[in-house]
Amino acid sequence: MSLGLFKIFISNFDIKLWYFILVSAILFCIGIFGVLTRRNLVQILMSVELILNAAMINFVAFSAYQKPESQLGTVFAIFIIIVAACEVGIGLAVILSVYRSKSTTDVSKINILKW
Amino acid sequence: MDKIIWIIPVIPVFGFVLTLFFGKRFPKAASVFTTIILGSCVLLSLASIFIFNSRGPLEITNILYVTGKYSITMGFAADGLTVMMLNIVSIVSFLVHLYSIGYMQSDSRFWMFFMYLQLFSASMFGLVLSNNYIQLYIFWELVGLCSYLLIGFWYEKRSAANAAKKAFLTTKIGDVGMLVGIFLLFFNSGSTVFKDVFKFAAGSGVSQGLLTASAILLFCGAIGKSAQFPLHIWLPDAMEGPTPVSALIHAATMVAAGVYLVGRSFPIFSLSAVAMQVVAFVGAFTAIFAATIAITQNDIKKVLAYSTISQLGYMMFALGMGAYVAGMFHLMTHAFFKALLFLGSGSVIHATGTQDIREMGGLFKKMKVTAITFIIGTLALSGFPLTAGFFSKDYILGFAYSQNKYVFFIIGIITAFFTAFYMFRVIFVVFFGKPRKEGIQAHESPKVMTIPLIVLAALSVITGYFGAWFIPERFSIDKFISFFGFEGMEPLHVIPMLIAVAVGLLGIFAAFILYLKKPMTGRNINRWIIPLHRLVNNKYYIDEIYSFIFIRPLLRLAGFVNIVDKVVIDGFVNLTGKFTIVFSKLVNVFDTRAVDGAVNRVADSVYLGGSKLRKLQTGDTSTYLSIMFGAVAVFVVSLLISIIFIK
Numbered sequence: 001m002s003l004g005l006f007k008i009f010i011s012n013f014d015i016k017l018w019y020f021i022l023v024s025a026i027l028f029c030i031g032i033f034g035v036l037t038r039r040n041l042v043q044i045l046m047s048v049e050l051i052l053n054a055a056m057i058n059f060v061a062f063s064a065y066q067k068p069e070s071q072l073g074t075v076f077a078i079f080i081i082i083v084a085a086c087e088v089g090i091g092l093a094v095i096l097s098v099y100r101s102k103s104t105t106d107v108s109k110i111n112i113l114k115w
Numbered sequence: 116m117d118k119i120i121w122i123i124p125v126i127p128v129f130g131f132v133l134t135l136f137f138g139k140r141f142p143k144a145a146s147v148f149t150t151i152i153l154g155s156c157v158l159l160s161l162a163s164i165f166i167f168n169s170r171g172p173l174e175i176t177n178i179l180y181v182t183g184k185y186s187i188t189m190g191f192a193a194d195g196l197t198v199m200m201l202n203i204v205s206i207v208s209f210l211v212h213l214y215s216i217g218y219m220q221s222d223s224r225f226w227m228f229f230m231y232l233q234l235f236s237a238s239m240f241g242l243v244l245s246n247n248y249i250q251l252y253i254f255w256e257l258v259g260l261c262s263y264l265l266i267g268f269w270y271e272k273r274s275a276a277n278a279a280k281k282a283f284l285t286t287k288i289g290d291v292g293m294l295v296g297i298f299l300l301f302f303n304s305g306s307t308v309f310k311d312v313f314k315f316a317a318g319s320g321v322s323q324g325l326l327t328a329s330a331i332l333l334f335c336g337a338i339g340k341s342a343q344f345p346l347h348i349w350l351p352d353a354m355e356g357p358t359p360v361s362a363l364i365h366a367a368t369m370v371a372a373g374v375y376l377v378g379r380s381f382p383i384f385s386l387s388a389v390a391m392q393v394v395a396f397v398g399a400f401t402a403i404f405a406a407t408i409a410i411t412q413n414d415i416k417k418v419l420a421y422s423t424i425s426q427l428g429y430m431m432f433a434l435g436m437g438a439y440v441a442g443m444f445h446l447m448t449h450a451f452f453k454a455l456l457f458l459g460s461g462s463v464i465h466a467t468g469t470q471d472i473r474e475m476g477g478l479f480k481k482m483k484v485t486a487i488t489f490i491i492g493t494l495a496l497s498g499f500p501l502t503a504g505f506f507s508k509d510y511i512l513g514f515a516y517s518q519n520k521y522v523f524f525i526i527g528i529i530t531a532f533f534t535a536f537y538m539f540r541v542i543f544v545v546f547f548g549k550p551r552k553e554g555i556q557a558h559e560s561p562k563v564m565t566i567p568l569i570v571l572a573a574l575s576v577i578t579g580y581f582g583a584w585f586i587p588e589r590f591s592i593d594k595f596i597s598f599f600g601f602e603g604m605e606p607l608h609v610i611p612m613l614i615a616v617a618v619g620l621l622g623i624f625a626a627f628i629l630y631l632k633k634p635m636t637g638r639n640i641n642r643w644i645i646p647l648h649r650l651v652n653n654k655y656y657i658d659e660i661y662s663f664i665f666i667r668p669l670l671r672l673a674g675f676v677n678i679v680d681k682v683v684i685d686g687f688v689n690l691t692g693k694f695t696i697v698f699s700k701l702v703n704v705f706d707t708r709a710v711d712g713a714v715n716r717v718a719d720s721v722y723l724g725g726s727k728l729r730k731l732q733t734g735d736t737s738t739y740l741s742i743m744f745g746a747v748a749v750f751v752v753s754l755l756i757s758i759i760f761i762k
Contacts, residue, residue: 036741044740113734 003071006064020061027054041095041105048091049084056080120193123159123201124244126152127237131230138226146216149229153209153236160201167198174246185301188308192246196443200243200375203450204368206574208236210567211363214458217563218359218465228268232363235261239368243375247307248297251376255293255336258369259286265364266356278352285349289339293376296332299325300383313382323387330383330390333376334397341373341427344401348658350424354416358461361416366423366457367450374430374446381439395435399526402428404655406533410540411652414470415460418541422496423453425530432527433511436520441510448503448575452495455571459489462560462568463545472544479546481558484565486546488572493542495575497535497619503575509612516611524611528618535622543630 009015027050034047056077063073095105102110130152138145174192193201212232219228238261242254260283267279301307303325304315316326337343342350353365364370377384377394384390402425409421426449433442462485463478464470479486495504508531515524559565650656733739 032744036737036744044736107736110736111734113732 003068007068010064017061017065020057020065024054024058024061027051027057039106039108041098041107042092044107045088045091045095049088052080052084052087120163120244121191123156123163123205124191124237124240126156127233127240131233131237134226134230134233138230142226145226146212146229149233150209150212150216152233153205153212156205156236156240157202157209160198160205163193163198163201167193167195185305187249188247188306189250190246190308191244192309193244196375196378197243199443199447200371201240203371203447204236204239204243207367207450207454207571208232208239208363210454210570211359211458214362214461214564214567215357215359217561218461219357224268228265228357228359231261231264231268232359235265235364235369239372242372246309248300248309248312249307251379252290252294252297255340255372255376256290258364258372259283259290259340262286262353262364262369265360266353268357268360269355272355274352275355278349278355282349282353285346286339289336289346291335292332293336293339296329296335299329299332309379316383316386326383327387327389330380330387331393333380333383334390334394337373337376337431338397339373340376341370341431342401342424343373343397343428343431344404345657347401347405347424348654348661351417351420351654354414354420358416358457358464361419362454362457362461365420366453370423370427371430371446371450374427374434374442377431377434378439378443378446381434384434385437391435391437393435395432395523398428398431398433398435399523400428401425402432402530403526403533404428406530406537407651408654409537410533411648412537413473415463415472415475415541415545416457416470418472418537419453419456419460422456422534422538425534426453426496429508429511429527429530432523433514436515436518436523438511438514441507441514445507445511448495448507451571452492452502452504452575455488455492455568455575456496458564458568458571459485459492462564463489465560465564466558472541475545476548476550477546478550482546482560484559485568488565488568489546490542491572492575493538496538497622498531498615499619500616501576503577505616509615512615513611528614531615532618532622535619536626539623539626540630543626548630 031047031050031054034050035044038044038047059076059080060073063071063076098110099105104110127149130149134145134149174190212229215228215232219225222228235258238254238257242251242258245251245254263279263283266282267276270276270279297307300312300316303321304312306312306315315321339346350365350370354361356365384394405421405424405428409418409425412418412421426445430442430445430449433445462482463475466482466485467475467478469475491502495502498505498508512524512527512531515521515527653659
């Protein structure tokens, strides 16, 4: 049903593929920016989520525009969600243990290399 | 029978070797043993006379090496001349061995003396038995070596060592000439054997110049060895050696080797009138020259040394005039009485402890045997009638007179006068008169020393009578044979004989007046006698002249060469050494800095690289993340590029 809605949506509004690609790219860049810039570990995790979502959009868009009948992109999107969920779970566990040992979530403060 | 002649030189070699190894442990036994060896040599030599008289000359030869025209042979030959020499050498050597047992008894190297005497005797025997020039030269040099060893026997004394060196070098100068002469003969005749050389010389097509040159060159060797002027300088200095050495070597045998050489080479000499003249003049001059020096000497041995030089001059001038038999005869008689005189003087020296006649006197009463034998020897030397010296000297003078060589005759007569004079001077000063120095305990010498004296005294008288018997009969130059008969004594020419005897008596009388009666004591001696005396006493300053002309420039040259050696050659060697050191230092630097440095640099670079790379591990999470994204970006870009470009 949603596929049908989607078809109607895009045929009515004449949305090209590259709009989705662009959005995905922008999101990806924002995500990368966040990973590299943020101080807080949780913020970095959230940025990683953003990157994953951007990839998901990419998948879905390509699948919708190239071969709408096979729902490959959508299926893959579910994979991505699952992976993201697991990863976040583990990531949060790691952040928790880091917080427990260092009592901080500042990424620049968890350096225990001597030099 | 021929073969036995080689035994005579070999037994003393055997004695030499044994004494060399065992002499130090058994010195007394060594001395007796060596004397016995020489005694057996005497017997063998006497035997050889009879063998020779019955069978003629003996010979054994061995050809060693032949190349083309030239051949080198070694061999022994004994003809009449050799037999005579064998007897002289063996008898005198035996008596000297006997004498030395007493004379050298307190010496620390007693046994070595006998060892050297043996070697000398062996060499002398070998010399007279040689049948070719090269072998003769070998033994000639060996004899010279023994002379060196024996003169310098007491080598701790500086003067003795120098005298030995002087003797060897001076004779060596003569030997060079002799060797050239031998080579001349060898290369022109193709052989060194006497027989062949003489045949060659007498043959046709041989130039007079060659004969003269080779004869004179051979004579050079004789000048050196027999101490003729100008190479006589070594003989007086050789008196530094022990007296038995002087008796054996420098009176009787080695110095006679030169005369023997001329005698042996007589066929060559007689073919060259020039060479004969040279020999005669050198001989005559030496005779009178040495006699004048002998008058002024105060050392008893030096008087005898100059006397020897003078008498050798006599022999040479006899040979030079062509009186072969007379010359050889005089050689034989002289050997005996000169050895007697030397041994007698040794007895005197042994008793008084001094060699200066001015410190002796009145010894006749205390040393009867020595004195009497010494006087007999002196009479023989002076040519007193009925002694052996009378016969031999008068043969020579008679020959000169009859051949109308009046110059030589007068020189000979004057020399005879001087001879009588200086010898009797010694006798009157030493044996008569009052002792000149107190505290001299003179005593007669032991029997080992006096017996040889007595024997030699007897020989000095007897040899005159039958000595002529030894002289070789078969000799190719006939005119001299016809002059002297051999079966009996030829009547001597009366006039020269009377003149010679008169002159001798005059000499004795003059010595008597001057030295026993002492008429000149306290009187003003003529003013020019003193510098003349000084001139003659200092041997006419010949040694000084030689030193100035030859020795000092040579020493300067040697000093110069030494400096060159030290500065240039050693400097060069040192420079090379220093260079090597510098070079090795350089290499060391290279090793430490370059090689070790390289190794260190490598390690350092690893370390540096490591320390730089280590910085990658910042521990900063955001850095890690950025690198990770960067790598991904690079990867994607490259992928894109590859896709685009491959498309």
